[in-house]
Amino acid sequence: MPHDEGHTHIDPSSGDRRVAIAIWANGLLTVVQIVGGLFAGSLALIADAIHNFSDMASLVIAFGARKISRRPADGQMTFGYQRIEIVAALINYTTLIVIGLYLIYEGGMRMIDPPEVLGWWVVILGGVALIVDTLTAMLTYSMQKGSVNIRALFLHNLSDALSSVAVIVGGTLILLYDIRWIDPAITIGIAIYILYLAFTEIGGTIRLLMLASPPEIEIEEMIRCVAGVQGVEDMHRVHFWQIDEERVCVDAHIVVAREHWDRMEAVKRDIKRMLAKEFGIHHSTLEFEHPDHAHHDAAVIGAGGGQNA
Numbered sequence: 001m002p003h004d005e006g007h008t009h010i011d012p013s014s015g016d017r018r019v020a021i022a023i024w025a026n027g028l029l030t031v032v033q034i035v036g037g038l039f040a041g042s043l044a045l046i047a048d049a050i051h052n053f054s055d056m057a058s059l060v061i062a063f064g065a066r067k068i069s070r071r072p073a074d075g076q077m078t079f080g081y082q083r084i085e086i087v088a089a090l091i092n093y094t095t096l097i098v099i100g101l102y103l104i105y106e107g108g109m110r111m112i113d114p115p116e117v118l119g120w121w122v123v124i125l126g127g128v129a130l131i132v133d134t135l136t137a138m139l140t141y142s143m144q145k146g147s148v149n150i151r152a153l154f155l156h157n158l159s160d161a162l163s164s165v166a167v168i169v170g171g172t173l174i175l176l177y178d179i180r181w182i183d184p185a186i187t188i189g190i191a192i193y194i195l196y197l198a199f200t201e202i203g204g205t206i207r208l209l210m211l212a213s214p215p216e217i218e219i220e221e222m223i224r225c226v227a228g229v230q231g232v233e234d235m236h237r238v239h240f241w242q243i244d245e246e247r248v249c250v251d252a253h254i255v256v257a258r259e260h261w262d263r264m265e266a267v268k269r270d271i272k273r274m275l276a277k278e279f280g281i282h283h284s285t286l287e288f289e290h291p292d293h294a295h296h297d298a299a300v301i302g303a304g305g306g307q308n309a
Contacts, residue, residue, distance in 0.1 A: 018139045019063045019066070019139075019140070025132050026055055026059060033046070033048060033049030033129060034046055037125075041118060043110055043183055044187045045121075045167060047103050047107075047191060048126070057095075061088040061092060064084075065085035068085075079243050082247075083208075083243065085244075093201060093202040094198075096195075097199070097202075099191075099194065100198065103187055103190070103194070104188055111184045111185065114180035115180070123171035123172060125167075126168035127168060130165060130168065137161065166186050169186075211242070213240040214240075219238070222279055225274060226252070226274070231257055233291060235252055236252070236253050236255075236298040238250065238251075238252040238301050239302070247282075248280065248282075252284075254271065254288050255289045258291050261290060
């Protein structure tokens with residue numbers, strides 16, 4: 001299936017301002033929640049603050065990436081600078097996993113001996129967090145239609161809003177029934193959700209760093225379609241990978257049938273048109289081989305095997 005190229009774009013400077021506002025809002029909220037959580041003795045507030053801090057870090061990464069990705073390719077970075085965001089995302093998700101595991105440990109310790117928690121502080125600060133999370137989601141909603149990264153941030157902010165609702169419910173139960181264990185229990189719940197998000201999203205980041213083929217495109221189907229182009233006799237040494245979330249690349253050796261050798265340029269044009277139309281692949285590097293000088297026994301995928309005739 002081809003990639004969707006119909007993205008909705010907004011003015012870059014306007015988008016930068018929205019992300020900057022979201023960064024400051026989440027940063028202030030994180031400080032307020034941590035101070036309030038320490039004062040109220042609420043680990044759930046601190047857990048929610050850490051979750052908000054992780055989202056602020058993601059926003060900073062996205063903001064920096066938006067700036068850096070506009071730099072043109074040069075001699076050192078011939079593909080451009082977009083992949084720096086992938087490296088930063090891996091660091092961010094790894095940190096999230098460490099934080100989630102620590103919160104589960106700390107929550108378990110507090111379940112054994114629940115401390116006194118100031119319920120009103122938990123409810124009030126949870127309400128403030130809910131307002132900020134909703135504001136951030138509104139700021140990034142229109143932008144997420146044109147950016148995989150901003151879409152992930154938008155979903156994070158929605159999850160933050162749910163976490164804030166959980167904190168408010170926990171504070172209310174503490175006020176009404178003095179159920180102290182509910183605070184560490186909610187902490188563990190938030191930590192599990194953080195781990196779920198991190199483990200769910202880190203896989204795609206690792207795939208990008210490992211130059212894996214896009215999961216939504218079947219490489220066998222792509223090879224079959226190329227082989228069906230008139231004039232193609234064989235295809236081997238195929239490399240298929242993603243530069244970033246949107247750009248897909250392929251390079252391969254194409255054996256052109258002897259009777260079509262004089263129309264090699266037309267064969268190349270037909271292959272590139274097919275790749276773009278059927279699979280959304282607009283960057284392909286093709287090396288053409290004459291049947292009399294083709295690589296024999298070369299691996300279809302990868303660079304293994306094969307000798308010149």
